[in-house]
Amino acid sequence: MKRILTLLLIIPLLSMTIENDKAKFIGKWIGEDEKEIGYSNFDSEGYAYFEVQGQIMGGKEFVRKGKKGNMTYEIxxxxxxxxxxxxxxxxxxxxxxxxxxxxxxxxxxxxxxAISFDENRPTEFDSENSLIFKREKQKNE
Known part of the structure; x- marks a missing residue:
């Protein structure tokens, strides 16, 4: 019985930790790469998108080459x-x-x-693979 009670207490704490980690990312972020401004956005529903020169890649729904898709994120x-x-x-x-x-x-x-477009996760931040993003403040902040 103690094990069941312990599990019932631990499971909500684990999900709270995951949600808190995700919360750090939520928002619209602005970055600059070779004098080009771009945005990344992580929302509370688990969707992410990038925006460069008005072109959006990702989010809840996008169209690329005539095909619909979406982009989610995992932390x-x-x-x-x-x-x-x-x-x-x-x-x-x-x-x-x-x-x-x-x-x-x-x-x-x-x-x-830092992002990798091949199948290997970056191990460090360098000038080739990474950007610095600043959270864009909402008008009511």
Missing amino acids: NSKTNPIQVNLVVTMLEPKEQKKLLCIANFIDHDTMEF
């Missing part, structure tokens, strides 16, 4: 740096690709983010 903050998976799902035909990333919070509103 593993038990690692250092934090592991982030961006999961791009094309709906027809059903195909999935994971972009393996790492993130490091410099402060609450500044994040270093």
